[in-house]
Amino acid sequence: MILDMLSYYKMIKKNNINIIYSGPIWSDGIEGIGGTLRKRLEFDDMPLSASQSVFSVFVEQMNNILMYSADKEPFPSSDDRIFDVSKGVFILGSRDRTYFIQSGNVMRDESVEMMKNRIEHLNTLDKSELRKYYKEQIKSENANPESKGAGLGLIEIARRASSKIDYTFTPLEDGLTFFSMYVTIG
Amino acid sequence: MVYKLEKEKTGSTPYIMIDEEKGYMRFEGESFHENVIEFYRDVSNWLEEYLKTDFTEFTFDCELKYFNSSTAKLLLNMLLEMDENAGDGKNIMVNWITTEDNDIIVECGEDFQEEMNNLKFSLVIN
Numbered sequence: 001m002i003l004d005m006l007s008y009y010k011m012i013k014k015n016n017i018n019i020i021y022s023g024p025i026w027s028d029g030i031e032g033i034g035g036t037l038r039k040r041l042e043f044d045d046m047p048l049s050a051s052q053s054v055f056s057v058f059v060e061q062m063n064n065i066l067m068y069s070a071d072k073e074p075f076p077s078s079d080d081r082i083f084d085v086s087k088g089v090f091i092l093g094s095r096d097r098t099y100f101i102q103s104g105n106v107m108r109d110e111s112v113e114m115m116k117n118r119i120e121h122l123n124t125l126d127k128s129e130l131r132k133y134y135k136e137q138i139k140s141e142n143a144n145p146e147s148k149g150a151g152l153g154l155i156e157i158a159r160r161a162s163s164k165i166d167y168t169f170t171p172l173e174d175g176l177t178f179f180s181m182y183v184t185i186g
Numbered sequence: 187m188v189y190k191l192e193k194e195k196t197g198s199t200p201y202i203m204i205d206e207e208k209g210y211m212r213f214e215g216e217s218f219h220e221n222v223i224e225f226y227r228d229v230s231n232w233l234e235e236y237l238k239t240d241f242t243e244f245t246f247d248c249e250l251k252y253f254n255s256s257t258a259k260l261l262l263n264m265l266l267e268m269d270e271n272a273g274d275g276k277n278i279m280v281n282w283i284t285t286e287d288n289d290i291i292v293e294c295g296e297d298f299q300e301e302m303n304n305l306k307f308s309l310v311i312n
Contacts (some may be wrong), residue, residue, distance in 0.1 A: 002241050011211075026220065027198065027220040027221065028197075029200065030218070030220065031196075031197035031198045032197075034197070034218075035197065047287065048285075048287045048288060048289075049287065049288075049289040049290070052252060052288065052289070052290050053290070055252065056252070056290065060253045060254065060255060063220065063256070063311070064252065066220060076214060101187075126251055129283045131293065131297070134255075134297075135297050138255075138259050138262055139262070139301075140260060141259055142259060142262060142266065151256070152255040153255045153256075155255075156255045160277070160290075161194075
């Protein structure tokens with residue numbers, strides 16, 4: 001099947017998209033896409049605080065996908081073992097020196113309520129409350145070594161975003177839901 | 187046998203140097219590897235044992251330009267452990283080295299500093 005690249009190209013252009021990544025997400029991949037992202041931010045000549053914020057949101061979104069994606073694919077590791085990697089999609093766009101960052105992944109229905117509640121709660125807090133909450137959370141997670149730190153990543157995203165965290169949960173079949181999150185920076 | 191460790195930095199992990207004889211540890215670069223706990227395991231294992239020994243001076247220079255939230259958690263854990271063991275003849279100095287325009291790292295340094303009671307935590311802003 002040959003895809004109609006021109007219509008993709010037009011769609012990407014029309015939506016002010018700079019980078020799209022869709023596929024397996026693993027550590028070296030995060031490094032690779034992160035490198036491309038950094039180059040793009042350098043090119044735009046943004047102040048360090050803005051580019052660090054974009055990068056940080058990207059890293060935490062990737063970690064969120066690693067942790068929650070229910071769409072996995074076998075992938076060979078550097079030591080020749082095969083392991084399952086999470087799949088997801090990531091988009092960076094910009095308009096008038098404001099970036100928008102969007103990520104999406106398939107997740108299990110049972111995690112939806114928790115994720116939604118966390119985001120809703122974060123959206124009620126202002127920047128200084130988020131800073132305080134991050135600190136409380138990092139300490140309580142340290143007291144509980146079993147925790148994988150998922151909550152912390154979301155708080156970090158909320159802290160760096162200029163907007164509230166926008167999100168959608170679209171029910172799919174077989175106990176799965178497509179989750180997408182959208183924030184702007186700048 | 188005094189412990190020595192040197193790890194070159196990679197795209198998502200920092201340069202790490204430990205010189206037990208000099209009572210010195212240094213992190214430099216960026217830290218956002220997916221599995222930070224595994225990456226820092228030998229460092230945290232060494233630190234845990236070292237802090238129990240009878241040293242008089244220990245310096246930790248932390249010059250990270252960017253780190254993810256899992257690294258933040260791990261760093262605070264190490265700092266709290268250092269803080270618990272500081273005092274009673276054990277002087278611990280932490281230099282949190284960054285640049286003025288790196289708001290994220292400066293803020294984090296301020297927040298971590300507030301948690302320290304016994305060690306000397308300095309924000310070094312260049």
